[in-house]
Amino acid sequence: MEGGDGAAAAAAAAAAAHSAESELVRDDVTREAHIRYFSMFLGLVPKAYTSLDTSRLMMVYFAVNALDMLGALDRLKNRQEIIDWVYMQQVVVVDGQNGPGCGGFLGGGFLGPMGSCSSSNSSNNNNAEDEADGVSKYHQAHVSMTYCALLVLAILGDDYSRVDRAAAVAGLRSLQQPDGSFQAVAMGTENDMRFVFCACAVSFMLQDFSGIDVDKTARFILASQSYDGGFGILPNQETHAGAIYTAVGSLALLGRLDDIDRESLERFLVSRQVQGFNGRINKVPDTCYTFWVGGSMQMLNRVDWIDVESTRAFLLSCQSPIGGFSKHPGKPPEAYPDILHSHYAVTGLSLIAEPGFAAIDCSLGITTRAYSSSSFYNKGGSGPLTGMGTPYRPPTDLQVVTTDA
Amino acid sequence: MQQHDEGGEDAGGYFGGAEWADVTPIDAPEGDEACAQINYTSEFAETMGYFRAVLRADERSKRALALTARVIAGNAANYTAWFFRRECLKALGEDLKKELEFATNAALRSPKNYQIWYHRRAVVEMLGDGSDELEFTEEILMDDSKNYHAWSHRQFALQRFDLWDGEIAFVEKLLQMDVRNNSAWNQRWFVVKNTTGFDDAEIRERELTFAWTQAKRAPNNESPFNYLRGIIRLPSFVEVSLVRNELDGLLHYVKASSEGHPNKQNPPPLLGFAVDFYGANGEPGLATELCDSLAAEHDPIRRKYWAYRREQLTPNAASAEVAPVPPSAP
Numbered sequence: 001m002e003g004g005d006g007a008a009a010a011a012a013a014a015a016a017a018h019s020a021e022s023e024l025v026r027d028d029v030t031r032e033a034h035i036r037y038f039s040m041f042l043g044l045v046p047k048a049y050t051s052l053d054t055s056r057l058m059m060v061y062f063a064v065n066a067l068d069m070l071g072a073l074d075r076l077k078n079r080q081e082i083i084d085w086v087y088m089q090q091v092v093v094v095d096g097q098n099g100p101g102c103g104g105f106l107g108g109g110f111l112g113p114m115g116s117c118s119s120s121n122s123s124n125n126n127n128a129e130d131e132a133d134g135v136s137k138y139h140q141a142h143v144s145m146t147y148c149a150l151l152v153l154a155i156l157g158d159d160y161s162r163v164d165r166a167a168a169v170a171g172l173r174s175l176q177q178p179d180g181s182f183q184a185v186a187m188g189t190e191n192d193m194r195f196v197f198c199a200c201a202v203s204f205m206l207q208d209f210s211g212i213d214v215d216k217t218a219r220f221i222l223a224s225q226s227y228d229g230g231f232g233i234l235p236n237q238e239t240h241a242g243a244i245y246t247a248v249g250s251l252a253l254l255g256r257l258d259d260i261d262r263e264s265l266e267r268f269l270v271s272r273q274v275q276g277f278n279g280r281i282n283k284v285p286d287t288c289y290t291f292w293v294g295g296s297m298q299m300l301n302r303v304d305w306i307d308v309e310s311t312r313a314f315l316l317s318c319q320s321p322i323g324g325f326s327k328h329p330g331k332p333p334e335a336y337p338d339i340l341h342s343h344y345a346v347t348g349l350s351l352i353a354e355p356g357f358a359a360i361d362c363s364l365g366i367t368t369r370a371y372s373s374s375s376f377y378n379k380g381g382s383g384p385l386t387g388m389g390t391p392y393r394p395p396t397d398l399q400v401v402t403t404d405a
Numbered sequence: 406m407q408q409h410d411e412g413g414e415d416a417g418g419y420f421g422g423a424e425w426a427d428v429t430p431i432d433a434p435e436g437d438e439a440c441a442q443i444n445y446t447s448e449f450a451e452t453m454g455y456f457r458a459v460l461r462a463d464e465r466s467k468r469a470l471a472l473t474a475r476v477i478a479g480n481a482a483n484y485t486a487w488f489f490r491r492e493c494l495k496a497l498g499e500d501l502k503k504e505l506e507f508a509t510n511a512a513l514r515s516p517k518n519y520q521i522w523y524h525r526r527a528v529v530e531m532l533g534d535g536s537d538e539l540e541f542t543e544e545i546l547m548d549d550s551k552n553y554h555a556w557s558h559r560q561f562a563l564q565r566f567d568l569w570d571g572e573i574a575f576v577e578k579l580l581q582m583d584v585r586n587n588s589a590w591n592q593r594w595f596v597v598k599n600t601t602g603f604d605d606a607e608i609r610e611r612e613l614t615f616a617w618t619q620a621k622r623a624p625n626n627e628s629p630f631n632y633l634r635g636i637i638r639l640p641s642f643v644e645v646s647l648v649r650n651e652l653d654g655l656l657h658y659v660k661a662s663s664e665g666h667p668n669k670q671n672p673p674p675l676l677g678f679a680v681d682f683y684g685a686n687g688e689p690g691l692a693t694e695l696c697d698s699l700a701a702e703h704d705p706i707r708r709k710y711w712a713y714r715r716e717q718l719t720p721n722a723a724s725a726e727v728a729p730v731p732p733s734a735p
Binding site for chain 2: 041042043044045046047049050051052053054055056057059060063078081082084085086108109110111112113134136137138142184185187188189190226227228229232233234236237238239240264267268270271273274275280281282283304305307310
């Protein structure tokens with residue numbers, strides 16, 4: 001009955017996954033190795049990461065956030081230096097050069113120093129004597145980097161007092177497209193669900209939704225729900241768990257989760273577990289989808305459908321002896337850890353309540369500790385603030401995953 | 406020119422000659438507090454220094470164009486280099502067909518890079534000519550039939566240049582090669598939706614029959630069952646008995662062939678589809694039974710989900726929530 005090369009390939013993949021499972025499952029999380037691994041990314045990073053030169057803030061978010069999940073933030077001796085470095089990436093908006101509409105953050109210093117920025121330690125800055133004289137028309141914020149910057153600042157307890165809010169909000173306004181989607185940079189990039197989510201998250205963290213047209217944004221997201229219940233990164237595209245996470249996260253932060261076709265989305269999500277989780281139908285499992293799928297399930301209050309033991313066994317089969325996690329099961333030289341998969345494996349372990357891992361709020365992907373001590377959390381008692389509509393759930397009220405009955 | 410575009414010269418001497426003598430590179434010094442500082446090669450660090458200087462001067466020249474190729478060769482994800490490259494192309498009136506070749510070579514080297522695909526799309530838009538795009542995306546898909554970027558670009562080209570004619574045949578070829586290629590299933594939905602639509606009964610019947618034929622080839626494949634779900638939830642769907650006959654037949658076949666093999670699991674995608682269909686079409690008893698066997702035997706990794714579905718199907722629970730699948734999203 002089963003026919004075709006595809007079926008044979010799938011069977012072979014399943015068999016390989018099975019033998020990998022029995023050989024490679026390790027019992028314990030090697031916490032100290034992970035703490036060392038993530039700490040490395042706050043210093044000098046190997047040249048293999050050159051492709052992330054425009055996204056260094058993302059690596060900083062991954063590192064700081066994973067350390068918070070591991071309960072190891074107190075090991076950071078240079079918290080203020082990290083905060084100052086993040087502020088150094090804030091785009092200085094200069095009329096006649098890049099202003100207005102380019103506010104927010106860059107992912108690193110790849111365009112060179114902008115001159116005097118809002119950093120407190122401008123004495124370290126070579127161009128400080130001539131204010132902002134390094135700014136060119138090409139110094140334009142990238143919305144994913146603005147998102148990462150605000151996350152890192154929240155995790156480290158900064159109160160956003162040095163964030164140029166007006167410029168960041170105006171920056172979002174210049175990114176929204178006629179169809180409601182967002183591009184990443186004002187000069188022109190691809191537009192899709194990733195940047196919609198970043199725009200929603202930035203608006204949420206700044207508690208200012210005036211930079212985005214909320215109705216148009218929601219319409220774009222709903223138009224991207226597929227016939228199978230999932231979401232593509234654009235309308236008509238294949239359902240992909242990363243796109244689902246960003247779509248569901250956007251709607252959660254906008255208070256619009258009730259607008260989706262929920263039953264078919266839930267079925268699509270729960271079907272992704274094949275020991276670990278895959279991101280698309282008939283693909284092999286990958287550590288990062290633990291978060292994209294599991295995080296979406298948390299926002300839908302369905303995290304208890306996850307098979308915790310299988311998830312844990314899969315993640316541990318991807319654990320590297322030198323710290324970190326690889327995308328697929330194995331250890332060097334057949335599988336090497338990388339910062340992205342390591343980070344999402346750690347958030348996955350937080351999600352399934354692995355002992356020693358802090359609880360996570362998946363709408364922003366940070367610990368509930370960071371969330372509830374942030375400037376966007378309403379300390380008056382009514383839980384998190386949201387843009388419009390009803391909050392999806394206060395982080396102090398998270399479902400706790402229990403192991404099987 | 407071509408040589409420069411490929412960034413293929415000897416790295417050590419690139420900036421040493423007369424061509425770059427008038428440019429002072431701009432460094433990007435960072436102190437000890439730098440986070441996630443990448444340990445660049447010295448060649449790439451030098452290239453970036455000149456790139457910053459060219460950006461600063463906004464110099465849209467031949468040498469600047471060649472320099473962007475060098476930056477891209479070191480880091481194809483540098484979106485500013487790609488943007489500035491397009492600025493140079495426009496200012497210099499370069500041959501865009503040649504630029505498409507540059508984009509082709511870049512995509513063949515890094516087929517999963519967002520910036521390369523966006524550049525290709527921008528160049529195709531500037532040219533106003535999408536005649537190479539189906540052939541090019543096919544070349545990429547023959548190597549990786551699920552490449553998300555290639556499918557996305559293909560959808561853009563089909564819509565922008567109205568190239569629908571052979572697309573159903575292309576999808577069928579890919580599904581013949583791999584019936585589990587969900588990207589191809591999605592493309593089929595996309596093509597039908599944007600050409601004939603599903604309102605015509607003949608089209609619906611053709612699509613239902615196609616999906617069932619493929620489901621029989623591999624009942625453990627989620628793709629055709631989701632395709633069927635998509636058709637069933639259309640407002641125009643009326644072919645309940647066709648679906649019921651096919652479903653009854655395939656379930657019977659699968660059960661019969663597993664008889665005498667007590668440990669053989671029945672395919673969860675088929676059984677899960679049956680839960681939805683029977684539950685929504687007046688046979689909650691059958692659906693409940695299937696939920697139980699999925700939870701206990703055929704799909705235990707999702708036992709909590711199947712227990713939830715069972716609960717939804719029992720009369721004194723919220724049975725109102727079970728019945729017809731809601732209309733599709735706009």
